[in-house]
Amino acid sequence: MAQAAETETGAETLARHVRRFREFLATTDREALAVVGVMSLALLSAFVGFLLVSAYTIVPFAVFLGAAGYGWIRYQGLTARLLMLTMTVSTIVILLLIITFIFYESVPVLVYESTTVLGVSVPGLRMFTQPNWDAVSSPIRYSMVPMIHGTVMVTVIATVVAAPLGIAAALFLSEIAPAPVREFVKPGVEILAGIPSIVYGFIGFTVLSPWASDQFRILGQGTYLFVGVVVGLMALPTIVSVAEDALNTVPESMKSGSLAVGTTDWQTMTSITLPAAFSGVSAAVLLGVGRAIGETMAATVMLRGVPRITDPLYNVFYGQETLTSLIARNYGEADGLQMDALFVAGVILFVTVLVISIGSQYIEWRMRKKFGGDV
Amino acid sequence: MxxxxxxxxxxxxxxxxxxxxxxxxxxxxxxxxxxxxxxxxxxxxxxxxxxxxxxxxxxxxxxxxxxxxxxxxxxxxxxxxxxxxxxxxGAVAAVVFALVWFVGGGIVASQLFGLGLVGWLPAALLTGGVGFAVTVLPxxxxxxxxxxxxxxxxxxxxxxxxxxxxxxxxGLGWEQQAxxxxxxxxxxxxxxxxxxxxxxxxxxxxxxxxxxxxxxxxxxxxxxxxxxxxxxxxxxxxxLFKGLPGLFRGVAVGAGVGPQSTISLFGFGFSFSLPVAWPFVMNGVGLLNEFNGVLPAIVGTFWLVVGAVLFAVPLGVGAAIFLTEYAERGRFTQVVEVATNGLWSTPSIVFGLFGFAFLIPRFGNGKSLLSGMLTLGFMLLPLVVITSREAMLAVPDEYRDASAALGVTKWQTIRSVVLPAALPGVVTGVILGVGRIAGETAPILLTMAGGVFVPGSQTANVLGGFQFTASPPFVANPQLLEATSALPYQLYALITAGVGASGNVGNPDEFRWATALVLLAVVLSFYAVGIVTRYYFRRRLNYE
Missing domain, CATH: 1.20.120 (Four Helix Bundle (Hemerythrin (Met), subunit A))
Structure with missing residues (x-):
């Protein structure tokens, strides 16, 4: 089906859709069409009303509920199908709304932070070319550089911790562990994902941070090193479960074929299973990186909250601020341009993580295609 | 194997x-x-x-x-x-040993012999090379x-x-010393x-x-x-160790020691006292309280979860049904899949920002319980879609064919064959998803918030709050439009408030750990139920 869709041109696709719509109109009876039409119109106007902050949003919504109720009794199949189509579309709508609103809110500060390059004014460029964040005293500057630096530091440390341990644990669960041990370890990894990030942060704040200050003789509390370790621990379950799924998609026949020529199971893993699942495992690491970038509460509680770049750049013993903790710490007293600057941080986070998510989906899709499974 | x-x-x-x-x-x-x-x-x-x-x-x-x-x-x-x-x-061992010897040689040369970069770099390269050679050559x-x-x-x-x-x-001799x-x-x-x-x-x-x-x-x-x-x-x-003392402070068991509850049925009120008094989960914070507690936050978390589930589960299950049963595989389903996976990996704080920009102006211009519910619902939605879809794809096609052979419509097949068969998977997914969002702090930080020490009078009473009004939007519930507290937010507020702020809580540190323990217990019990449900259904499926 997908191939047929790829080979036909845009005009043909459109013609096919128009034909099917006509068929639908011709084969459905008048009253059902009216109900469906009223439902669609009412829902659409309720949505528009909600977007425009109208107090009368509830009127078209009530009409929609009424039409849906009537349709449910008379034409259940058709109504259910329309409702489900609406629900499916709503996932896309929510993503689009998120994109629209966080971009829209960040526009004013981008205009404020414009710089001219070769006579052309580039909005927002100054946020990335100088390292000062100062929301109080003049000149007021909202630079994202210190926070990007912090996020990169935390993410790199978290990945260094979580990737090898996560892949090893996935191998253990998928290939090595005897069944009773797996039944014990697998829920354990899931529960590790379930511990709320604020609890990780609280333990880090009360136990790890003072300990680190003492051990490394640093001034004050908060180090990128231990925030990275804690965030790595939180990204670990994501890597384990996705990598385990990838290892499980490698067909059993490949493994058995290798074992049949007399290899040990470890040789089978390193020379057959891991290379075959390589793309899936790297998608797992990518998703883990995405989790680490977006982790908020542990970083907020454990970091110092002073937006500056550590000195020297690779000084992991001082933890200043990340993109996520900047938002969580400053939303309260921020308004105007500063609030918009927080939205810029949100945009950077959102775009980075979305690119990572789409990239890892592409990798997984290619892997499934390679093994001839369901794409 | x-x-x-x-x-x-x-x-x-x-x-x-x-x-x-x-x-x-x-x-x-x-x-x-x-x-x-x-x-x-x-x-x-x-x-x-x-x-x-x-x-x-x-x-x-x-x-x-x-x-x-x-x-x-x-x-x-x-x-x-x-x-x-x-x-x-082997290659892995060679790389690891070369690195170890490189670092070791470099540290010895620079620290023990006090060589500068020109001195220690060749030394480190030399030892690294030796380490590599000894690993690979013999x-x-x-x-x-x-x-x-x-x-x-x-x-x-x-x-x-x-x-x-x-x-x-x-001493590393850095500007920020360590x-x-x-x-x-x-x-x-x-x-x-x-x-x-x-x-x-x-x-x-x-x-x-x-x-x-x-x-x-x-x-x-x-x-x-x-x-x-x-x-x-x-x-x-x-x-557990740190939280237990605070959690069980002042617990008493016996007839009539608990707070008074009233059940009203058809106009008759019946008041009784609970046989258990557990101040930490039954009280708010108050001047007159002997023992303070986090009841408003527990109730707040409960309503948040209920709201998010009511919003996200019908939407997510419906979308999953459409994707698996009705839609043809093509551009549209691909876009929806990318969108759900993108939503799944969106950082929670971005959901918070979105709720702040989108929901708050539309619900009374202030932080509110309703905004918090919907924000968490947005977060829960992709999880519900993904897990329900997996559960429905796992239902064998023979079921659908057998039902279709009886001559029923597609919707009837879905309703009476596919959905019941997929129900265990959907339920497990929803429970695990709820466990995840119940512990989230970042999204409600910007949309709901609440106080540090919340008095018991601020316990949300959502069901009792509905009322009809003459002006649009005709239905109002002030309880939903007020900010209340929730466990993860309360813990965050307690941490950031620092040691100085104590309200009139006798031992703030104990109070914080007990709050953390209650939060952990609430979230992990969702996980435990989810995992046990999955285990139970899987065993039943295996034996059938």
């Missing part, structure tokens, strides 16, 4: 050598344990252990261990011990034991010679050497070759799995 390789290949009598390797693994385990004990300050570096100064004991053990590993490699090389080594120790037996053993022996000698004493501090102290470096080095030599000894125990590599790798992988479970248990146990 593991059964296929369990047959022992017959080797000539190597019991003594195997025993030596096993003892070496044992010493590595002891060093590993001692290293961690020293890291958590269970044993003092300056003190004594079984009659010896700790540092001397660690150094001596490292020297013995390194010596044993190197001797085993040499013995295998000169055919004293019969093994099956391969021509080289056979596997020398290649995987000598570099590891030598590291352990050298580290042991450094400890013994007092070059790094128990009080040493290595130092590596002996009480950090010595445990870390010990644990690292224990891992390195333990791996080499396990390889030797397996007689090198394919079996040896398997033994070495399995040691590390089992250790890793064990460590993950240990971390999990210690986190939960630590929270």
């Amino acid at each position: 593991s059964g296929a390789t369990r047959t022992r290949l017959i080797r000539s009598n190597t019991t003594t050598a195997v025993a030596v390797a096993a003892i070496s693994i044992g010493i590595a385990a002891v060093l590993f344990g001692l290293g961690f004990a020293a890291m958590f300050e269970l044993i003092a570096l300056t003190g004594t252990l079984v009659g010896f100064p700790t540092l001397t004991l660690l150094g001596a053990l490292l020297v013995v261990q390194g010596g044993a590993v190197v001797t085993f490699g040499l013995g295998s090389r000169f055919s004293v011990v019969e093994t099956n080594p391969r021509p080289d120790a 056979g596997e037996d020398i290649g995987s034991t000598a570099p590891a053993g030598a590291v352990a022996v050298l580290t042991g000698l450094v400890f013994l010679s007092d070059l790094v004493g128990a009080q040493s501090v290595w 130092s590596l102290t002996a009480e950090f470096m010595i445990p870390v080095l010990t644990v690292f050497c224990a891992l390195l030599t333990g791996w080499a000894a396990a390889k030797a125990y397996g007689g090198f070759g394919a079996r040896g590599r398997r033994a070495g790798a399995y040691l590390l992988i089992y250790l890793n799995a064990g460590a993950i479970v240990t971390v999990l248990f210690s986190l939960v146990a630590f929270t």
Whole structure:
């Protein structure tokens, strides 16, 4: 089906859709069409009303509920199908709304932070070319550089911790562990994902941070090193479960074929299973990186909250601020341009993580295609 | 799979050598344990252990261990011990050893001999190169034991010679000052050497070759799995240990000790007192309270979860049905999949920002329970879609065909065949998803918030709050439009409020840990229920 869709041109696709719509109109009876039409119109106007902050949003919504109720009794199949189509579309709508609103809110500060390059004014460029964040005293500057630096530091440390341990644990669960041990370890990894990030942060704040200050003789509390370790621990379950799924998609026949020529199971893993699942495992690491970038509460509680770049750049013993903790710490007293600057941080986070998510989906899709499974 | 390789290949009598390797693994385990004990300050570096100064004991053990590993490699090389080594120790080992020797050589050259960059870089490159060559050029037996053993022996000698004493501090000389102290470096080095030599000894125990590599790798992988479970248990146990005293403060059991509750039915009110008084989960914070608690936050979390589930579950399940049953695979389903996966990985704080920009202006221009519910609902939605879809795809097509053969419509098939069959999977997914969002702080930070110490009068009463009004939007519920507290937010507020703010809570620290424990208990109970449900349904499916 997908191939047929790829080979036909845009005009043909459109013609096919128009034909099917006509068929639908011709084969459905008048009253059902009216109900469906009223439902669609009412829902659409309720949505528009909600977007425009109208107090009368509830009127078209009530009409929609009424039409849906009537349709449910008379034409259940058709109504259910329309409702489900609406629900499916709503996932896309929510993503689009998120994109629209966080971009829209960040526009004013981008205009404020414009710089001219070769006579052309580039909005927002100054946020990335100088390292000062100062929301109080003049000149007021909202630079994202210190926070990007912090996020990169935390993410790199978290990945260094979580990737090898996560892949090893996935191998253990998928290939090595005897069944009773797996039944014990697998829920354990899931529960590790379930511990709320604020609890990780609280333990880090009360136990790890003072300990680190003492051990490394640093001034004050908060180090990128231990925030990275804690965030790595939180990204670990994501890597384990996705990598385990990838290892499980490698067909059993490949493994058995290798074992049949007399290899040990470890040789089978390193020379057959891991290379075959390589793309899936790297998608797992990518998703883990995405989790680490977006982790908020542990970083907020454990970091110092002073937006500056550590000195020297690779000084992991001082933890200043990340993109996520900047938002969580400053939303309260921020308004105007500063609030918009927080939205810029949100945009950077959102775009980075979305690119990572789409990239890892592409990798997984290619892997499934390679093994001839369901794409 | 593991059964296929369990047959022992017959080797000539190597019991003594195997025993030596096993003892070496044992010493590595002891060093590993001692290293961690020293890291958590269970044993003092300056003190004594079984009659010896700790540092001397660690150094001596490292020297013995390194010596044993190197001797085993040499013995295998000169055919004293019969093994099956391969021509080289492998690429991973070569890279690791080259790195270890590079770093070690660099530190020795720059710190011990005080060389500048021009001096230490060539020295580090030289030692790194030697490490690489020793790993790759001789056979596997020398290649995987000598570099590891030598590291352990050298580290042991450094400890013994007092070059790094128990009080040493290595100032890094950075602008933002930091130092590596002996009480950090010595445990870390010990644990690292224990891992390195333990791996080499396990390889030797397996007689090198394919079996040896398997033994070495399995040691590390089992250790890793064990460590993950240990971390999990210690986190939960630590929270439990710190939180229990505050949680059970003032608990009383007996007739009529609890707070008074009223049940009203058809106009008749019936008041009674609960037989249990548990102040921490039944009280708010108040001046007159003997014991303070977090009841408003618990109720807030409850309503948040209910709201998010009511919003996200119908939407998500509907979308999953449409995607699996109605939609043709093509551009549209692909876009929806990308969108759901994108929503799944969107950082929680971005949801918070979105709720702040989108929901708050539309619900009374202030932080409110309703905004919090919907924001968490947006977060829950992709999880519900993904898990319900998986559950529905797992329903065999024969079910659908059999139903269609009876001549019923597609919708009837879905309603009475597909949905019931997929229900266990959907329910499990929803429960696990709820566990995830119940502990989220970041999204409600910007949309709902609440106070640090919340009085009991602020407990949300959503059901009682509905009222009809004459002006649009005609239905109002002030309870929904007010900010209330929730457990994760309250914990965050308690942490950031610091030690100074105590409300009139007698012991703020105990109060914080008890809040953390309640939050952990609420979230983990969702997970426990979800995991048990899945286990139960899977077993039932297996036996059918």
